[in-house]
Amino acid sequence: xxxxxxxxxxxxxxxxxxxxxxxxxxxxxxxxxxxxxxxxxxxxxxxxxxxxxxxxxxxxxxxxxxxxxxxxxxxxxxxxxxxxxxxxxxxxxxxxxxxxxxxxxxxxxxxxxxxxxxxxxxxxxxxxxxxxxxxxxxxxxxxxxxxxxxxxxxxxxxxxxxxxxxxxxxxxxxxxxxxxxxxxxxxxxxxxxxxxxxxxxxxxxxxxxxxxxx
Numbered sequence: 001x002x003x004x005x006x007x008x009x010x011x012x013x014x015x016x017x018x019x020x021x022x023x024x025x026x027x028x029x030x031x032x033x034x035x036x037x038x039x040x041x042x043x044x045x046x047x048x049x050x051x052x053x054x055x056x057x058x059x060x061x062x063x064x065x066x067x068x069x070x071x072x073x074x075x076x077x078x079x080x081x082x083x084x085x086x087x088x089x090x091x092x093x094x095x096x097x098x099x100x101x102x103x104x105x106x107x108x109x110x111x112x113x114x115x116x117x118x119x120x121x122x123x124x125x126x127x128x129x130x131x132x133x134x135x136x137x138x139x140x141x142x143x144x145x146x147x148x149x150x151x152x153x154x155x156x157x158x159x160x161x162x163x164x165x166x167x168x169x170x171x172x173x174x175x176x177x178x179x180x181x182x183x184x185x186x187x188x189x190x191x192x193x194x195x196x197x198x199x200x201x202x203x204x205x206x207x208x209x210x211x212x213x214x
Contacts, residue, residue, distance in 0.1 A: 017093065019145050021086060024153040027079040027095065032066050034092025035081065039065065041139035075103055077161070078130060080153055082137070082146045096135035096150040098158070098166070104131045115193040115208055125192075125210060129165040130158050151187060159213050166211045167192065173205035184209045 027035065040058035058065050073079050079097035083090055105111060112126065132154070137146045158166060168189060170180045189209035197204050 027073050027081045035095045038138045042136045094137035094146040098130040098132045114195045117193040125165045132168040164213045168209045170207045
């Protein structure tokens with residue numbers, strides 16, 4: 001069996017990555033096509049509440065979404081890709097990025113007012129924070145540890161910047177993203193707030209989770 005087949009062999013129809021050959025690094029503009037490929041594998045027109053998804057339907061406007069990723073790479077201090085490499089190829093298999101409080105509120109200026117925080121939530125956690133904008137893994141490599149690798153790098157760099165509060169949003173209606181909720185619980189996030197937002201002519205119900213980075 002070749003080295004490539006050992007690293008990415010098929011078992012019950014699922015391709016398994018050798019995580020030792022996955023590198024987490026800062027995203028660059030050259031990565032946009034790979035990032036889009038990951039996003040379009042997860043952001044499909046039909047949303048599967050048991051599988052996890054990104055809300056946008058990326059294949060509806062490829063160039064528009066690629067340009068948005070280019071802008072976000074330039075805007076975010078915390079944009080990372082997971083790159084698998086062997087002797088034959090390099091492939092972007094996942095990505096994540098977050099926005100600082102300043103940039104998040106530039107994009108969603110009413111966010112703080114729209115959030116209904118828990119009565120016992122410590123509002124001082126809003127003094128300085130990062131909001132995770134997206135995290136996605138190429139569909140065929142989902143649930144193999146890539147998401148955890150991306151999350152750990154994001155949190156490490158946020159901590160090094162002196163920021164101690166991280167927020168993530170999860171859609172629960174009209175289609176609940178159950179795998180994302182479970183991923184938050186796995187990483188010890190706590191429910192902080194709810195909010196409603198309009199997206200593509202529909203109202204989304206969103207849970208906001210918070211984690212104190214130690």
